[in-house]
Amino acid sequence: MISKIDGLLEEIPRICEQLYQNDIINANQGMAKIFPEINRLYLDVINMRADYEAIGIDLPVEILISQLKNMLEAYEAKDVIMLADCLKYEIYEGLLYFRGIADAKK
Amino acid sequence: MQKNNILFEKNIAIIKRRLIPLHDGLLKYIETRIEEGKVIIDESARGEKVVGVVRDNRCWYLNSRYDAENAVKCWADGVEEINFRGIVIMNGISNMMYAREMLKRLGKDNILVLFEPDPAILVKVIEETDVSDILEDDRVFIFANDINMTFFRQYFGILFEYDRINYSKILTLPNYGMLFPDEIGEFEELCEKELIAIHTDKNTYIHLGEEINDNHIDNIWSSIFSSSIDELKKTIDKTDIKGVPAIIVAAGPSLDKNIELVREAKGKALIVAVDSAIKAMMARDIIPDLLVTIDSHKPMSLFEDERIEYIPLVICMQSRVEILQKHKGKMFMSANMSYIKSIYRQLGTDLSVLSTGGSVANNAFSLVKFLGFKTIIFIGQDLAFTDNKKHVKNAYTETAVGEDESEEYIEIEDQNGDPILTFRNFKLYRDWFESEIRDNPDLHVINATEGGAKIHGTEIITFREAIDKYCNKNVDFNKLIELAADSFSAEQKLEYFEILMDMPNKLNKLKKRFEKGIRDYNRFYELLRKGKNGTSEFRHVLKSIEEVNNIDLKEQIMEFVVMYAMEDEYRLIEGIYDVEKSADIKSEGREIADRGISMLNSYIKACARVIERVEYVLENIVDENRIEMLKAEVESHKKEK
Numbered sequence: 001m002i003s004k005i006d007g008l009l010e011e012i013p014r015i016c017e018q019l020y021q022n023d024i025i026n027a028n029q030g031m032a033k034i035f036p037e038i039n040r041l042y043l044d045v046i047n048m049r050a051d052y053e054a055i056g057i058d059l060p061v062e063i064l065i066s067q068l069k070n071m072l073e074a075y076e077a078k079d080v081i082m083l084a085d086c087l088k089y090e091i092y093e094g095l096l097y098f099r100g101i102a103d104a105k106k
Numbered sequence: 107m108q109k110n111n112i113l114f115e116k117n118i119a120i121i122k123r124r125l126i127p128l129h130d131g132l133l134k135y136i137e138t139r140i141e142e143g144k145v146i147i148d149e150s151a152r153g154e155k156v157v158g159v160v161r162d163n164r165c166w167y168l169n170s171r172y173d174a175e176n177a178v179k180c181w182a183d184g185v186e187e188i189n190f191r192g193i194v195i196m197n198g199i200s201n202m203m204y205a206r207e208m209l210k211r212l213g214k215d216n217i218l219v220l221f222e223p224d225p226a227i228l229v230k231v232i233e234e235t236d237v238s239d240i241l242e243d244d245r246v247f248i249f250a251n252d253i254n255m256t257f258f259r260q261y262f263g264i265l266f267e268y269d270r271i272n273y274s275k276i277l278t279l280p281n282y283g284m285l286f287p288d289e290i291g292e293f294e295e296l297c298e299k300e301l302i303a304i305h306t307d308k309n310t311y312i313h314l315g316e317e318i319n320d321n322h323i324d325n326i327w328s329s330i331f332s333s334s335i336d337e338l339k340k341t342i343d344k345t346d347i348k349g350v351p352a353i354i355v356a357a358g359p360s361l362d363k364n365i366e367l368v369r370e371a372k373g374k375a376l377i378v379a380v381d382s383a384i385k386a387m388m389a390r391d392i393i394p395d396l397l398v399t400i401d402s403h404k405p406m407s408l409f410e411d412e413r414i415e416y417i418p419l420v421i422c423m424q425s426r427v428e429i430l431q432k433h434k435g436k437m438f439m440s441a442n443m444s445y446i447k448s449i450y451r452q453l454g455t456d457l458s459v460l461s462t463g464g465s466v467a468n469n470a471f472s473l474v475k476f477l478g479f480k481t482i483i484f485i486g487q488d489l490a491f492t493d494n495k496k497h498v499k500n501a502y503t504e505t506a507v508g509e510d511e512s513e514e515y516i517e518i519e520d521q522n523g524d525p526i527l528t529f530r531n532f533k534l535y536r537d538w539f540e541s542e543i544r545d546n547p548d549l550h551v552i553n554a555t556e557g558g559a560k561i562h563g564t565e566i567i568t569f570r571e572a573i574d575k576y577c578n579k580n581v582d583f584n585k586l587i588e589l590a591a592d593s594f595s596a597e598q599k600l601e602y603f604e605i606l607m608d609m610p611n612k613l614n615k616l617k618k619r620f621e622k623g624i625r626d627y628n629r630f631y632e633l634l635r636k637g638k639n640g641t642s643e644f645r646h647v648l649k650s651i652e653e654v655n656n657i658d659l660k661e662q663i664m665e666f667v668v669m670y671a672m673e674d675e676y677r678l679i680e681g682i683y684d685v686e687k688s689a690d691i692k693s694e695g696r697e698i699a700d701r702g703i704s705m706l707n708s709y710i711k712a713c714a715r716v717i718e719r720v721e722y723v724l725e726n727i728v729d730e731n732r733i734e735m736l737k738a739e740v741e742s743h744k745k746e747k
Contacts, residue, residue, distance in 0.1 A: 021184030
């Protein structure tokens with residue numbers, strides 16, 4: 001999981017830059033790759049909610065779901081600014097958080 | 107919203123001073139706007155004012171809601187390097203932060219054209235944000251749908267100088283492509299059409315430049331004794347033409363269908379024929395009120411009928427000289443060059459321009475618009491190959507539409523919406539009509555051609571219907587037109603003649619100045635090569651070079667010179683700003699000097715050519731008897747006083 005998160009943390013800034021630059025073709029290619037990965041990762045983490053609770057980590061599930069919803073809305077609407085904002089300021093932070101709790105779980 | 111709105115007052119005051127059509131359009135839009143609330147101004151997490159558009163139950167932001175400035179910088183970093191003479195066209199203004207960042211990165215000679223597809227966004231930004239710094243910037247021009255787009259074509263011709271075209275770039279701001287795909291598509295198409303028009307002009311000048319310029323000079327004599335479209339307008343203005351249409355008779359193949367009806371419209375409409383249609387009209391003894399001829403190489407076979415020599419002729423300086431010389435009736439000059447316009451001004455009168463899309467029918471349209479006609483009827487305006495023919499019978503001996511020219515053909519929409527073949531340049535003429543119709547909502551244009559291309563924005567009816575519906579008022583245009591005065595009094599005519607006589611003298615002085623310019627360029631390179639580019643002599647030489655390069659701004663006769671040197675000028679302009687970064691200062695200096703010297707040599711040659719042509723006019727075209735009569739008239743005026 002950690003390597004997947006690290007891969008996404010590396011990809012996201014590049015795709016955000018393409019989105020802010022209105023470089024839609026390249027951004028779409030990148031998004032097609034990371035979108036299912038982010039989705040899966042978020043759902044995996046949310047599904048492990050009980051495991052995390054057992055080690056004293058209270059997952060902010062509502063926030064995580066709202067981040068996922070925002071990304072989905074922006075992606076479906078092809079709203080490049082919302083998508084870039086969401087990736088840069090929400091998903092990226094979410095992934096850093098996942099990385100932190102994954103380390104703690106180890 | 108505007109009352110006591112300090113930001114709006116501040117922004118609009120600058121717009122009023124710098125961008126008048128935008129100002130007027132904005133106020134008009136604000137007065138009549140109905141839809142409010144679809145554009146919002148919000149705050150980003152950093153407190154920046156950001157723009158959002160509410161559509162389809164969601165808000166589309168046009169800036170980052172977290173850190174708008176960072177997103178704008180990121181966007182600007184992605185823009186490829188822009189040449190120092192380049193023009194940047196931006197689709198969308200958003201909150202104008204993008205424009206602000208772009209201006210920081212552009213040089214003083216760049217131009218930034220902002221196009222806003224949604225006028226509500228522009229109004230909201232002006233009402234609620236301080237964009238005075240951008241509005242104040244001389245490099246910025248703003249166009250918005252429903253506000254000032256009718257002025258775009260005029261500005262385009264001025265801003266997009268030929269040397270800048272290859273360095274222009276269109277950028278679209280994030281989310282604009284999704285929100286306004288049709289508007290942006292239309293705008294880009296408009297830009298493309300204007301660019302094609304500039305290239306077409308260039309090609310025309312390269313192929314016909316010499317012939318056109320010969321006519322410019324040869325026709326000076328005719329212009330001394332002609333009237334002008336301005337005088338014609340003064341005469342027409344004396345009559346109430348409200349509700350009276352102008353009929354433009356062009357030479358398309360459909361003219362055969364309804365040409366006979368022109369007779370019925372005579373005296374109830376101003377009948378303006380284009381030169382290619384005149385032979386067909388004369389064959390039926392139909393005499394138009396005005397005949398327009400603009401082309402420098404119109405076949406003389408069209409003008410063989412002697413009666414044509416008495417039909418009032420609308421011309422410009424490039425019209426074929428032989429036609430003007432044999433003409434015995436009234437001639438109305440229009441301006442197509444600023445030098446001649448400046449002579450008219452110097453002599454205390456006006457000479458207006460008739461804008462054109464490349465065809466004489468376009469000029470005829472501009473003429474009737476200029477004269478104040480609001481209802482314009484087209485016949486023979488096929489602009490396509492109706493029934494596989496290009497022109498009306500009797501116009502030309504022509505080849506059929508066939509394979510040999512197929513590369514010049516393009517398919518467009520006919521009057522029924524079906525595809526029809528036409529020449530590529532015919533499509534440009536049609537596009538020009540459509541732009542004019544769109545930009546002049548007060549005009550009612552009726553296409554009564556009964557065939558050919560669809561001209562969007564026109565009412566399509568038969569010529570019979572058009573006559574019954576619109577030709578109901580009697581006006582004797584023949585009589586009116588005959589009343590138009592000459593452009594000049596006898597005194598002014600003599601003064602104009604003296605200007606013509608003095609041209610060789612002026613041109614010889616120019617030649618000497620160019621010879622000095624060549625010496626300056628050589629000295630410039632010598633000083634550079636010896637590393638003396640910090641000396642006062644170097645600065646002095648540079649100043650002198652700058653003066654000679656800008657001589658066309660001071661000496662308007664340069665227009666004749668530039669026309670003969672046009673081909674060389676275009677060749678030398680190509681790539682002039684592609685300075686290689688790796689080139690050292692000496693080789694760059696040699697390149698600059700070589701280009702400058704080539705240009706000046708070309709000007710020297712062109713000066714000699716103008717002198718030769720003026721001397722030809724003085725020896726072969728000028729009628730000494732007429733000059734003597736003028737002198738006698740002036741003398742008698744003096745005695746009377």
